[in-house]
Amino acid sequence: MTTKKFVPVMLTPFEDGNAIDYTILEDLIEFYLKAGAGGLFANCLSSEMYHLSREEMLASVSFIVQKVNGRVPIVATGTFPDTLDNQAAFVKEMYHTGVDSVIVITSLLAEETESEDVFEARVNQLLALTDDIPLGFYECPVPYKRILRSDFLGELVRTGRINYHKDTSLNINSVRAKIAASKDAEDFALYDAYMGHAVDSMKADAAGLSCIQGNYFPELIVWLCNHYGDDSEEVDKVQQFFAQNMSVMHDTYPASAKYILEKRGLGITQICRNGSELKNTADYDKLDTLYCQFNALAQEIKLNMVSL
Template identity: 25%
Template sequence: MITGSTVALVTPMTAAGDICWQTLEQLIEFHVFNGTEGIVAAGTTGESATLSFEEHAQVIRFTVEKVAGRVPVIAGAGGNSTAEAIKLTKDAKQYGADAVLSVVPYYNKPTQKGLIAHFTAIADAVDIPILLYNVPGRTIVDMTVETVAVLAKHKNIVGIKDATGDVSRVQPTLEACGPDFAQLSGDDATSCEFLLAGGHGTVSVTANVSPKGMVEMVSAARQEDRDRAERFDQLLVPLHQKLFVEPNPIPVKWALNQMGLIPPGIRLPLTELDACFHEEVMQALKDSGVAG
């Protein structure tokens, strides 16, 4: 089971929009050194929507090679076309990913029956652990607990990243899917409560800038130490809030650039963080102890 604090890793880019491979390697080492327990490569935060198929495969292959088995690598491999998602999933397996993160198809608004057919087709086509990814804020469609329960019966579907922010789903999902089905929070603001309610880990944007803080919070929450978990989470709250003042990954890439960890590049149609937000994001970095 994939547990603990997993980072939804950014894809560093130059000002011209080219992938910066040396910086990606440095970010990987930064996370391994700071205790991050898993890395998502080429996910939403990694700007998967604007990576070409070739770049997508290159990011996954590069990340797997540089991680070298020290932590699990989860490859973003979703799409709004089932055939495309299968191809990305096959690529992820070929390049050695430990699992894939497969998002609910976006834009075309499938039914719950369509979701079952989509994910079943992927799981039948590729023998690799699959994490479902429910993020209705981006996909419009919300995958229900009942649909997750049907999909959890497939041997290759091993868990879910739940970015709904609805902590009340944890227990019904546990009852419907069993204790071996991984539940990972995809909403930083509610991740502490998600874990205290019985979740197994997080896939975090905040972990990009505060990997140690997220590891400490997740560890305390998984030990059911509410007081300690909430103390750590309170330090992270400014980041949970301000790293989403514009659509992810705009604020987190700006923050990482200010920390000297990545170049300023981001790909259109995303643009650099608006200047009106610079002061408050910087203040969040200071308040959380990750910037002087």
């Protein structure tokens, strides 16, 4: 079985007063890498990118690039609500931070009511406006989710410009079709965001996983990337753990992930700019139960956990 990688969708730590906490951001980078991350996805939805200024996006990504110092590849989102010309200009600015690839948000190139023809024409326009910068795609669910057609993704990959795709289709057949359409490309990787079929996705030859669950328990995602091909009860239990806890990990995210990381010893606050928060005792109880279940599973499979 081919080795798979985990690419965390990075959180943004905030201080009291909502400024980015760069001290904790550096600790978070090291936590991801010690856990075995094979890359980092900076400035994404988990980073609360829509609640960062453009100056903060560029500064935080530049900081991440500097601290990683070439240890793993880094991708970062570079398109936001604006004209196509201005999106292209920001892609160039983001690339100059030193990232390996700039990510394009599919739902920002066409309105939800606009056709696939309109969307695909704008993708090609963006490619023409961004020189030879390596690009990737992210089917971000905000402002709405636009899923790439597999045939179109295959066409884009064959241009040599597209080397990354984060899939959020939640459909294993869609994942398989995209992988088949891009199978001859040497420098292209598809990462699945959906843990409900993580094992099947990697068996279908996805490059790995890029999921919010990695902001709770990155070591467990890395373990699954390393063991997905094993015919074992342990793999089944890890897959089941993620499938059964899907809602609790999504309901108050990313505040919930920050709470778990705080429990694990990272000096991160629960502060979020996007309004996410733990509102009552029930929210905390669910996450405490989740943490207990993780610890029991980690002990059962003899998981090497990162100490913080």
